[in-house]
Every structure is written in C-alpha cells, then in structure tokens.
Amino acid sequence: MATLILSAVGTAIGGPLGGALGALIGQQFDSAVIGKRRVEGARLKELSVQTSSYGSPIPMHFGTIRASGSVIWATELAEQQERSGGKGRPSVTTYSYTASFAVAVASRPIVGIGRIWADGNLLRGHAGDLKVGGTLRVHTGHGDQGPDPLLVQAEGEGLNPAYRNIAYVVFEDLALADYGNRLPSLTLEVIADDGAVSLADILHAADHALDTSNLDQVTLSGFTFDQGSTADIVPVLGEIAPIFCNVQNERLTLGLADSLGETEPFTLPPPCAGGDSAEDARQDGWARRRDALPASQQCVVRYYDIARDYQPGLQRSLGRSEPGDVALIELPVAMNATEAATVADKAARRRTEARDTLRYRITEISAECSPGAIVRTPVAEGNWRIEQWEWQADGVMLDLVPVAAVAPLSVTADPGRANPSIDLVAVPTRIVAFELPWDGTGNGDVADVKIAASAETAGWTGAALYVQSDDGTLTPVGSTGRRRAVVGQALSAIAGTSPLVFDPQSRVELELAADDLTLGNATWAQLMQGANRALLGSEIIQFSRAERIAGRQWQLSGLLRGRGGTENAVSDHTVGEPFALIDDRLVSPTGSQADLATGSTIVGIGLGDSAPASSAIINMGLTTRPLAPVHGSVLWQADGSALLRWIRRARGSWGWLDGLEVPLGEPSELWEVAFGPASNPTQVWQTTESQLLLPAALAQSLSALPGANFAVRQIGLRSKSDPLVIALTA
Structure with missing residues (x-):
C-alpha cells in the first residue's frame, strides 16, 4: 500500500524520477511493516519430536x-x-x-x-x-x-x-x-515404497501436473517433506542433481541440467547481428561473458544416515576453502556416508566454477531451442544449455550456459561409530519347575519350589509366571527376569547304579536349550561343596566333567547319583527327560503357599510365546518329605524273635558328623513298618523308635512267606518318607 501511495506522490511532485524514488521508499516501508513472504520447504529435522497438537502437518x-x-x-x-x-x-x-x-x-x-x-x-x-x-x-x-x-x-x-x-x-x-x-x-x-524412489516419483507426487519423465535417472533411498510447495522442493533436490525447468504444451517440464539426454545436441544457426536498438550482441549477434573465479567454499551436507539407524549425519566436501562460513545443505534424504560426501563435493565444485554466459541471437524459431535444451554453437565449443530466451524486435535472444563435463568422483566416507539398539528377536520360553529338598536353612515346612526358565537366544525378555489349577485358573506367582537358566533335555537314558559311590563309568548326553549355554567341570573338592548339581528327570545328580560334543550337545560324566534324597529315581530315566542346572539362575515363585497349593503346574508366558510354556512341578512335596532311613538289618534273637533295625536320616542335615546324632527334623519320631506288597500290605506297625521287635512265633510265620519284605517309612508332619525295604530272612 505504501508503495502505491508514495509512487503516486513522487510522480506528482518530481515526475518519473520522483515516482521511482517514491516507489522505492514505499517498498522499504512495506517490507519493514508487513514483512516478506517466507516459505520453508523440505528440510532435515531431528528425529525426537513427536507432536499431538491440532494443525501439525503430516509429512x-x-x-x-x-x-x-x-x-x-x-x-x-x-x-x-x-x-x-x-x-x-x-x-x-x-x-x-x-x-x-x-x-x-x-x-x-x-x-x-x-x-x-x-x-x-x-x-x-x-x-x-x-x-x-x-x-x-x-x-x-x-x-x-x-x-x-x-x-x-x-x-x-x-x-x-x-x-x-x-x-x-x-x-x-x-x-x-x-x-x-x-x-x-x-x-x-x-x-513408503518398495526399494529406491526416483526424483520423478517425488516431484510427480507433489504436483501431478508436472512432466518429470526426464528425472528417472536419479534415485534416493528415502525422502520426506511436510511443508512448502513444489517450488520449495525443487531447490532441495537440485542440490543432489541440478534441475532445469521448461514449459512445453502449456505444461511445466523438469529435467537434469547436466544430462545430455539420448539425442544429439541441436546445432544453432549462425548468430544474427542486431539493429541499432539492440543492447547486447549488437554487431556480431553474440557475446560471451566470463565472471571472475569465485572463492572456494566448503560445503557441508546434513542427511539421514542409513548406517546409523537414520540418525542425522554430516559430511564435508574435500579440499580447502577460503575463510568464511561453510555452505550448509540440509537434505531430508536417507543415504549412506559416501553418497552424502559425493553430494557435498559436487555442490562445492559448482560453487567454485566461474560463471560463463553466452548471449546468442537467432531469427529462426525452432522447437529444439526451448529453455533447457542442449545445443551447440558455431562460435564456441562444447555443449550449451539454453537457460532462458527473450523475444526482441530484431530476433530471439538466447542465454546459454555451458554444460559442465561430469567427471567421475571417487569418494569414500565413514559415517562414524554408531551404537544401534540391539535387535534380539523374542523367542519362546522353556521352563522346568521342580521342588528341592530342604537345605537346612529357613523354614523346612515350606515347599522350596524352583523354576529354571530359559530360551533359545538372548532376545528372550523373561516371562510372567503362574500356577495353573486343575480347572485351568492361572494364579500369578511373579516373573522370571531376563537371566536365562541352563536347561535342556536328555538324549540318552542313563543306567541305574549305586548312589553310594562315585560313578566314573556312566555317561549321559544332553541337548541344551541354546548354543550359548555352557556347562563346566568341577574338582572333587568342588563337588563336595555342592558344585555342578543338576536335576535330571526326577534325580538330582552332580557331574565332574562336561564335554561339548557339537553345538548344543553335551556329555556329562564322573557322576554322583541320587543326591538330596532322590536315590529312588536312580533307575527311572528316559530319553527326552528334562535337565536343569541348579545354580543362582533359578527363580522362586513369589506367591504364597496357598497359591502354590492350587495346582501342580507352573506356566510361563513371555513376549515370544504363541502358547504358554508349562511344566509340572517335578518332585512335588520333596522339601517337606522325610528322608528314607538307611542301613536296615534284621537281628535274630536267641528266643527266635527278630529285631528290625535301621538308621534314620533328617531333612536339611546332609553332613554325617562323628559323635553326634542327626537332628530329628520332625515334631516327633514316628515310624511305619508295613509287611507285604506295597499296594496292599498285610500287616502294619507303628513305632517311636528306630527299631521293631517281632515276637518269635510271628517272625517265624512271616519269614516262611514268599517275598517276606518289610517297608519302613518315617512319618513326618506333612508326608511319609520313601520306603526302606528290609528282607526278613531266617
């Protein structure tokens, strides 16, 4: 508004000169008050900004x-x-x-x-x-x-x-x-697209009216923009590959400025001299102007680095530059470091090339002489691109610029060290749940349930644990954490042997759950301190030697059998039975005893589980079950009676101390002695001592029966021990 008013006032006072001065003053006033049009096109942004406000552009x-x-x-x-x-x-x-x-x-x-x-x-x-x-x-x-x-x-x-x-x-x-x-x-x-995308695809999506068929040669791994028009996008893409524009058939056409195309360049006719009114190329019809060589300037390209998970990267052009600011080029483009360095070098070369312009007048109008066309002239060597043309009274004035020779660049660049997030795939959970014998610490009347949870890879993030009741109800009992236990399964069935001596001959082959799970050896002294304890089926063993056969397959040897009162399971082994190393990687359920009593199955559910992982609690009741007595014997008395004797063991007392009796471990000492088949004994006695005296007549009659065996069990607070079998022989 001020431009119009002051221009009119200046014209009235000072004529044309006053009008020009008034318009200039008014323009400065309008710019100061109203401001200039400011449009921001595509640019590189930091990745950490997430919006939720109304009106935010969706890119x-x-x-x-x-x-x-x-x-x-x-x-x-x-x-x-x-x-x-x-x-x-x-x-x-x-x-x-x-x-x-x-x-x-x-x-x-x-x-x-x-x-x-x-x-x-x-x-x-x-x-x-x-x-x-x-x-x-x-x-x-x-x-x-x-x-x-x-x-x-x-x-x-x-x-x-x-x-x-x-x-x-x-x-x-x-x-x-x-x-x-x-x-x-x-x-x-x-x-957004399968594979790379061309400049033609990007600009055509921004404006369907554009003819971008000449831009298919340049492709990008990724590009984004969220504001501005096509006119704002073209300069950004032009930093990657210079773009020219032309209007043909009332349609804007874009192409690569430095590309010669597939056809031979058109040769212009000889220049035509202009008349007296011509200001340029008056005599010869052409004029060439070379600007001074500009100062070298270093270019810096910021981009999204593919090798660094698309974090913003920065690459500089090669060579020295004159003192001053560097040219910063922000490209919202996904590329690698070498591609970005190449873009920076090409941009720096373009900025240090001298401006060379050829003004050339012709009188013949041809379709090959439209802006953007590559031509040759009889007055200057090389290929020239028509930058613009102007219709004049004595001909058509063409402004030509040389087509730069595309020299191959050999650029290598390093994106720098990146610390990408570790991408480990969640895998199914494997669990083995079992009950351990009481170790003598804490409350021996509370079940010591342990859960060995593991998975095939380190991508496992743990699992939530539940107790499953008979009707399928799940009661939460904590979680496993992310630390994997050593679990697997038996590839061979180990033979039964005496649990009283070291077994150097037996071998058992295992397949662990993962390749990175390992087992170690142990010395005799370490075994005596409880090293290398493991659950195999229902038996607790110790092994002195572990040898990897191949991959996940291991062989254990040098065994101590029937540990922790599990000697009854020595001969009960099958192929495929579970294996779990007993160490500090085991977890205990956090639920109460009432929760654990609701079922006998532990269920684990993790992120990688399409179906819940489950395990029946092996050796359920082992913690509170009294240990079976040992060293059973029959002493025949002179009067014909028989004295059954045995030595008791106590839960939690695993060391035999000389001169000391093991503690009872139960509220009272009570024994059950049964005669006959285990499923249907014919006679049952109870005694409060570690012996039972059979009268002579009874002893003689029982000894004459086939299979005259006694089963001795200790009666504890919550359960009975496994039986000690004593044969009644005359």
Whole structure:
C-alpha cells in the first residue's frame, strides 16, 4: 500500500524520477511493516519430536525413512494391579500401566512399517516383534482402508473416521513400565515404497501436473517433506542433481541440467547481428561473458544416515576453502556416508566454477531451442544449455550456459561409530519347575519350589509366571527376569547304579536349550561343596566333567547319583527327560503357599510365546518329605524273635558328623513298618523308635512267606518318607 501511495506522490511532485524514488521508499516501508513472504520447504529435522497438537502437518514419505508421527487418538492410562505374598510373606501389590493410542505417520499410502524406536530405544525389531507387551496394527493409508476396530469400539462406529489416505499405526495395550508410565516419543522406520524412489516419483507426487519423465535417472533411498510447495522442493533436490525447468504444451517440464539426454545436441544457426536498438550482441549477434573465479567454499551436507539407524549425519566436501562460513545443505534424504560426501563435493565444485554466459541471437524459431535444451554453437565449443530466451524486435535472444563435463568422483566416507539398539528377536520360553529338598536353612515346612526358565537366544525378555489349577485358573506367582537358566533335555537314558559311590563309568548326553549355554567341570573338592548339581528327570545328580560334543550337545560324566534324597529315581530315566542346572539362575515363585497349593503346574508366558510354556512341578512335596532311613538289618534273637533295625536320616542335615546324632527334623519320631506288597500290605506297625521287635512265633510265620519284605517309612508332619525295604530272612 505504501508503495502505491508514495509512487503516486513522487510522480506528482518530481515526475518519473520522483515516482521511482517514491516507489522505492514505499517498498522499504512495506517490507519493514508487513514483512516478506517466507516459505520453508523440505528440510532435515531431528528425529525426537513427536507432536499431538491440532494443525501439525503430516509429512509425505518416499522410499524408506525414519520419522516421528502425530498422535491422533489416545485413551487414558489403564491400571492393572497384581497381588502376591501372604502365608509368612509380606503382601505386595504391584501396579502396571498400559495405553492404547494411534499415531499418524504419512499423508500418502505406504508399504508398511519397519522398526520402531520409543524414547530412542528399540520398541519393534526387524522381525516385527514388539519388545514390550502390547499389540501393533498398521494401516497403510489407501483410499479404501476401513476403520480400526479398537477405535470403533472406543468411539462408536458413527464417530470414528477411517483416516483414508493417511497411514497410521495403532498401539493397543502397550506396556509403559519401561517408559516411566507415560506415552513414549516414537520414531518409526516408514517403508513408503518398495526399494529406491526416483526424483520423478517425488516431484510427480507433489504436483501431478508436472512432466518429470526426464528425472528417472536419479534415485534416493528415502525422502520426506511436510511443508512448502513444489517450488520449495525443487531447490532441495537440485542440490543432489541440478534441475532445469521448461514449459512445453502449456505444461511445466523438469529435467537434469547436466544430462545430455539420448539425442544429439541441436546445432544453432549462425548468430544474427542486431539493429541499432539492440543492447547486447549488437554487431556480431553474440557475446560471451566470463565472471571472475569465485572463492572456494566448503560445503557441508546434513542427511539421514542409513548406517546409523537414520540418525542425522554430516559430511564435508574435500579440499580447502577460503575463510568464511561453510555452505550448509540440509537434505531430508536417507543415504549412506559416501553418497552424502559425493553430494557435498559436487555442490562445492559448482560453487567454485566461474560463471560463463553466452548471449546468442537467432531469427529462426525452432522447437529444439526451448529453455533447457542442449545445443551447440558455431562460435564456441562444447555443449550449451539454453537457460532462458527473450523475444526482441530484431530476433530471439538466447542465454546459454555451458554444460559442465561430469567427471567421475571417487569418494569414500565413514559415517562414524554408531551404537544401534540391539535387535534380539523374542523367542519362546522353556521352563522346568521342580521342588528341592530342604537345605537346612529357613523354614523346612515350606515347599522350596524352583523354576529354571530359559530360551533359545538372548532376545528372550523373561516371562510372567503362574500356577495353573486343575480347572485351568492361572494364579500369578511373579516373573522370571531376563537371566536365562541352563536347561535342556536328555538324549540318552542313563543306567541305574549305586548312589553310594562315585560313578566314573556312566555317561549321559544332553541337548541344551541354546548354543550359548555352557556347562563346566568341577574338582572333587568342588563337588563336595555342592558344585555342578543338576536335576535330571526326577534325580538330582552332580557331574565332574562336561564335554561339548557339537553345538548344543553335551556329555556329562564322573557322576554322583541320587543326591538330596532322590536315590529312588536312580533307575527311572528316559530319553527326552528334562535337565536343569541348579545354580543362582533359578527363580522362586513369589506367591504364597496357598497359591502354590492350587495346582501342580507352573506356566510361563513371555513376549515370544504363541502358547504358554508349562511344566509340572517335578518332585512335588520333596522339601517337606522325610528322608528314607538307611542301613536296615534284621537281628535274630536267641528266643527266635527278630529285631528290625535301621538308621534314620533328617531333612536339611546332609553332613554325617562323628559323635553326634542327626537332628530329628520332625515334631516327633514316628515310624511305619508295613509287611507285604506295597499296594496292599498285610500287616502294619507303628513305632517311636528306630527299631521293631517281632515276637518269635510271628517272625517265624512271616519269614516262611514268599517275598517276606518289610517297608519302613518315617512319618513326618506333612508326608511319609520313601520306603526302606528290609528282607526278613531266617
């Protein structure tokens, strides 16, 4: 407005000169008050910004790129509580939180979503597995996509849009424990197209009216922009490959400025001298102007580095530069370090080339002489590109610039060291649950249940543990943690032998759950201290030598058998029975004894489990079961009576101390002596001493029966011991 007013005033006062001065002053005033038009086109941005505000632009992505998104829908945090403890343990209530939300990622259809980072940590891996609990659904943004079922359920079918032509993802019940119980800031690897994308595809998507068929030669791994027009995108892409424009058949055509094309360049006719009114090329019809060589300037390219998980990278051009600022080129492009360094070098070369312009007048109009065409002239060697033309009274004036020779660049660059998030695929859980004998510490009346949980790879993140009752009800009893125990299965059935002596001959072959799980050797002294204890089937063994055969296969030898009162299982082995190393990697369920009493099966559920992993509790009741007595004998008395004798053992007392009797380990000493078949004994006695005297007549009559055996059991507070068999022989 000030430009118009002051121009009119200046013309009235000072004529044309006054009008020009008034217009100049008014223009400066308008610029100061109103400001100039400012449009920001495609540019590189940091990855950590996730928005949820109205009016935020949703970008267009091409190829494969990493980008943040905009939260377009979310629920309140959902709270879950889990109680554990009781029966001698403190009651603990654990709270966890989940959230469901949707994130818009692109304003054009995409192929899919690759990896996802939450607060910089990997949330979804290459295999499509989430590293925390939850469900992910991807909507690719096509025009016929339907609404998400969760959004329909939450908002109602009539109130929920399908977000057609917008690609978005929906997280359902995403576990938030690793993110401070809040929505994390997400960045996603958006796979917008299969493979690389050309400049023609990018510009055509931005403006369908453009003719970009001449830009198919240059391809990019990924590109993104979220604001500005086509005119703002072209200069950005022009830093990668210079682009010219032309209008043909009322359509804007774009092409590569340095490309000669497939046809031979057109040769211009001789120049035509101009008339007296011509200001340029008056006499000869052409004029050439060379500017002074500009000062060298170093170029720096910022880009998304593929080798560094699309984090912003920076590459500089080679060579020295004059003092001053470097030219910063921000490219929202996914490329490797060598490609970025090549772009920087080419940009630096273009900035240090002298400006060479040829003004050339012709009188013949030809389709080959349109702007952007590559031509040759009879007055100057080389190939020239028509930059612009001007219709004049005495001809058509062409402005020509030389087509630079494309010299091959041999550039190598290093993206720098990256510390990418470890992408380990979640794998199924393997568990072995068993009960250990009482070790003499703590409360011996509480079952000592241990769980050996493991998996095939280190990508296993642990599992939630439950006790399964007979009706299928699951009662939570804690979790395993991420530390893997050494578990496996037997490839051979070990033969039975005496548990009283060292067994140097027996061998057992195992297959462990993973290649990186190992076993070690132990000396005799270490064995006596409890080293290398393991559960094999129902028997607890110790091994002195472990040898890897191949891969996961191991062979154990140098065995001590029937440890911890499991001598009755020495001869009960099969191929495929479970193996678990007893060490500090075992976990104990956190539930109360009442919880553990609801069932005899432990269930583990982890992220990689399509079905729950389960294990029946092996040796259930072993902790509270009295040990079987030993050294049974029959002493015949002079009067014909028989005295049955045995030596008791005690739970938790595994050392035989000279001169001391082992503690009882039970509220009272009580024994059951049964005669006859184990399933249906004919006579049963109870005694409070470690002996039983049979009268002469009874002893003689029983000894005459076939299979005259006595089964001696100690009666404990909660169960009976395994039997000691004593044969009654005359």
